[in-house]
Amino acid sequence: MGNFELKLATFWREFYANGGYNMVLEGLKNTLIIAVLGLLIGSVIGTVIAAVRVMPKYKVLPRVLNGICSVYVSFFRGTPMVVQLLVFYYVLFPLMGVNMTSVMVSVMVFGLNSGAYISEIMRGGILSVDPGQMEGGRAMGLSFSATMMKIVIPQAVKNILPTMGNEFITLIKETSIVSFVGASDLYKAFNLMGTNTYEFMVPYLAMAVVYIVMVLIITLLIRLMERRLRKSDRSM
Amino acid sequence: MIEVCNLHKSFGDLQVLKGVDLTIKQGEIVVILGPSGSGKSTLLRCLNCMEDPTAGNIYFHGVDLTDMKVDINVHRQKMCMVFQHFNLFNNKTVLENLTLAPIYVAKKKARAAKWAKLLGRPYEVADIRSNKEISDEAEARAMELLGVVDLQDKAAEYPSKLSGGQKQRVAIVRALAMNPDVMLFDEPTSALDPEMVGEVLEVMRDLAKAGMTMVIVTHEMGFAREVASRVLFIDEGVIQEEGTPDEIFNHPQNPRTQSFLSKVL
Numbered sequence: 001m002g003n004f005e006l007k008l009a010t011f012w013r014e015f016y017a018n019g020g021y022n023m024v025l026e027g028l029k030n031t032l033i034i035a036v037l038g039l040l041i042g043s044v045i046g047t048v049i050a051a052v053r054v055m056p057k058y059k060v061l062p063r064v065l066n067g068i069c070s071v072y073v074s075f076f077r078g079t080p081m082v083v084q085l086l087v088f089y090y091v092l093f094p095l096m097g098v099n100m101t102s103v104m105v106s107v108m109v110f111g112l113n114s115g116a117y118i119s120e121i122m123r124g125g126i127l128s129v130d131p132g133q134m135e136g137g138r139a140m141g142l143s144f145s146a147t148m149m150k151i152v153i154p155q156a157v158k159n160i161l162p163t164m165g166n167e168f169i170t171l172i173k174e175t176s177i178v179s180f181v182g183a184s185d186l187y188k189a190f191n192l193m194g195t196n197t198y199e200f201m202v203p204y205l206a207m208a209v210v211y212i213v214m215v216l217i218i219t220l221l222i223r224l225m226e227r228r229l230r231k232s233d234r235s236m
Numbered sequence: 237m238i239e240v241c242n243l244h245k246s247f248g249d250l251q252v253l254k255g256v257d258l259t260i261k262q263g264e265i266v267v268i269l270g271p272s273g274s275g276k277s278t279l280l281r282c283l284n285c286m287e288d289p290t291a292g293n294i295y296f297h298g299v300d301l302t303d304m305k306v307d308i309n310v311h312r313q314k315m316c317m318v319f320q321h322f323n324l325f326n327n328k329t330v331l332e333n334l335t336l337a338p339i340y341v342a343k344k345k346a347r348a349a350k351w352a353k354l355l356g357r358p359y360e361v362a363d364i365r366s367n368k369e370i371s372d373e374a375e376a377r378a379m380e381l382l383g384v385v386d387l388q389d390k391a392a393e394y395p396s397k398l399s400g401g402q403k404q405r406v407a408i409v410r411a412l413a414m415n416p417d418v419m420l421f422d423e424p425t426s427a428l429d430p431e432m433v434g435e436v437l438e439v440m441r442d443l444a445k446a447g448m449t450m451v452i453v454t455h456e457m458g459f460a461r462e463v464a465s466r467v468l469f470i471d472e473g474v475i476q477e478e479g480t481p482d483e484i485f486n487h488p489q490n491p492r493t494q495s496f497l498s499k500v501l
Contacts, residue, residue, distance in 0.1 A: 058288070058304075136323030139286060140337040140414060141313030150336065154327045 011193065011202035020193045027189035028210070034106045034178060034185070035171040041111025042167075046118025049073065051148050053119070054126050069119070076116035082177050085109050089181040102183040106175070114171055121163050125156030158229045165222035169215050186210060237262050237418060237449060238283060238315075243292035245278055252278045254473035255292070260418070265450045267460040269484075270470035271496055276453045279470065280422050283451065284308075284315045297417075313341055316411030320423040322403040324395040330406050331391040334378035334413045335371065341414075342370040374413070381409040385439055401432030408439050418449040425456055457501060461485050469493045 014020045049069045055062040076084065089105045100108075129152050137147030157164075176187040190207040194200035240258040244251070252275040260266055270276040281287045283294060285301050285308050294301045296311050325333050345363045352359035382388045385405040395403055404424055411419055421440070425433045437459050444450060444463045454460060460467060460481065467484040469477045469492070477490040485501075488494045 130323075130326075132319065132321050132323040133325065135286060136319065136325060137337075138309075139284060139312060139317035139319070139323075140410070141309045141311075141316075142337055142340055143309050146340060150340075151325050151327065158327075 007199055007202050010197050010199050011206065014193045014197050014203075015206075018196070020189070020196075023184065023189035023192060024186065024210075026184050027186040030103050030178070030183055031172065031175045031185045031214075033103060034110050034175045034183075035168065037107045038110025038114055038171050039168050041107070042114030042118045042171075043164075045111065045115030046120075046122050047153065049115065049119035050122035050126055051145070051153075053123055055144065073116045073119055076113050081109065081113050081174060082180055084113060085177065085181055102178065102181045105181060106178040106183050110171060110175070114167060117167060118164070121160050121167065122153075122156060124163075125160035126152055128159045129155045158226075161222060161226050161229065165219065168218060168222075172214055172218070173211060237297065238451075239295040240279075240283070241293045241295070243279070243282060243294065244290045245275070245282055245287060246290045252473055253282070253289075256470075256473075256475055258468070258475070260449065260451060262417075263447050263449055263465075265444050265452070265463055265465045266468060267464040267466070267481075268451065268453045268468045268470060269457075269460065269496070274471045275473045276470045277422055280317075280420050280451060280453050283420060284312050284317055286317070313337070313414050314417045315420065316414050316416040316418075317420045317422065318404070318407050318411055318424050320426050322395070322400075322407045322427075324403055324407055324410070326395055329392050329394055330382070330387065330398070331375065331378055333395070333406060334381060334410050335374040337410075338374045338377070338413050339371055342374070343367065346370065378409075378413055381412055382406075384442075385409050399432060400428045401435045404428065404432075404436045405439055408436070408443075412443075418451065419443070421450065421452040421454065423453050423455065425454065455500070457485070457497075469496065471496070 015024070049072065052062065052065045052069050055066070057063050057066065085106065088109050089102060093100055093105065126148075133151050133155065134147055137151045138144070142150070175185050178185050179188040179191075186207060190203040194203040197203075238258070238260040240256055243253050243256040243258075245253040256279055258279075268276045268279065278287060282289050285294070289302055292302070296315060299306060299311065301308060301311055324330075325336065328336060342365065345360075346365050346367075349359040349361075349363035353364070379388060379391065382391055385408070387402060387405060387409075390398060390402065390406075395406070398406065408419075408424075424440070425436050428436065433456070437456065440450070440452070440459075441463060452460070452464075462481075464481045466478060467481050468475050469484060469488075469490070471492050477484065477488065477493045484493065485497065488497055
């Protein structure tokens with residue numbers, strides 16, 4: 001490891017003096033944008049799909065919606081996210097004549113993809129809530145959707161928070177594939193620094209550290225949130 | 237008020253109700269008795285369509301609830317149910333449990349009236365109220381009801397902090413907050429510790445005195461004898477015998493009723 005100091009100095013020069021930190025900050029920003037917005041879009045889509053899938057199915061409309069949702073989930077869970085990203089960016093949007101930046105497309109694909117996963121997480125969460133809660137609401141004359149939104153989903157969210165944290169962490173790390181469509185994320189920033197100096201060891205290690213720090217911070221935030229949401233439980 | 241015609245209910249191959257006819261009039265207190273698995277809870281749950289009847293009709297104020305086109309939610313608001321396991325909303329405080337449904341209903345009415353006004357259709361002027369008015373009124377009413385069951389000091393607590401008896405009393409006033417025409421009780425004391433049964437029955441007794449129409453499934457024979465205006469004995473999915481408490485408890489005619497009562501009394 002005699003030349004580790006040399007490598008470190010090379011990296012530092014590239015990072016600090018040659019303005020590499022700008023790329024890293026830009027990458028950090030994009031990574032966070034894609035992961036956070038993706039998670040938000042995914043949560044909305046996932047919650048709607050989960051609600052549709054647990055609906056009572058006497059009538060035609062819920063059945064049709066249920067069919068659409070299962071096709072959606074099969075598609076987005078059945079293909080790799082890289083493939084979805086490439087299809088949307090290079091095939092679908094150009095065909096539709098839509099012009100979007102690669103970050104926007106990434107946000108969309110991450111949202112649609114995590115929506116499929118979150119729908120199953122959410123469905124599990126909804127099923128974990130005592131059916132008596134739904135009955136209690138319905139017996140008071142609240143509609144299915146009102147009971148779902150006011151009573152069941154808030155309790156379900158509390159139950160699935162640890163799993164949702166997992167999903168968010170997965171999303172953050174998965175953003176390292178968006179450079180496939182040319183978006184500048186953390187991976188691209190550090191990789192470029194490596195390419196510029198022909199020296200990859202330190203940039204890659206630094207990249208790992210940045211990801212770990214992000215994940216640790218998120219873990220902490222989720223734990224704080226969980227504690228807040230647990231206030232209606234006996235254990236507190 | 238409620239009329240049940242030839243009600244059948246099956247769960248898969250299992251026939252639970254095999255043709256029940258029943259009329260419940262305003263102010264009546266009907267107690268349903270029967271061995272476990274006889275279909276008494278199912279009958280009660282069919283009344284407000286918590287279970288969809290397989291065949292037969294249920295008329296509530298003359299409206300057929302089994303008709304898929306009927307908005308069941310509107311009718312359930314006037315036919316509230318109290319459950320064996322309370323089913324209080326765990327994520328809401330006691331006060332919110334009482335105000336949730338009344339606020340929801342009033343806001344819905346206000347919205348509908350505002351749209352009707354906008355579109356020039358007829359509407360009730362009294363329905364148009366601000367959200368603040370609606371929630372203030374609901375909260376005042378909720379506190380009044382909590383006062384009736386002596387739980388005003390628990391208004392800000394979550395249900396998990398209450399005892400079973402307290403939960404059931406909250407569940408009863410939660411139903412009352414809707415000003416229902418009839419209340420359905422599905423074994424309201426079966427999940428309670430023995431020393432808490434009394435406080436819940438006390439509340440129900442007061443309701444009965446106040447003239448509330450009630451349909452009660454229970455195993456509390458003494459209570460049934462005391463408050464019921466009519467007792468139904470159900471077994472094997474049909475009403476085997478019905479009559480006044482005196483007729484059923486002191487002079488049962490049907491051998492099934494006789495054997496059931498000899499076991500429980």
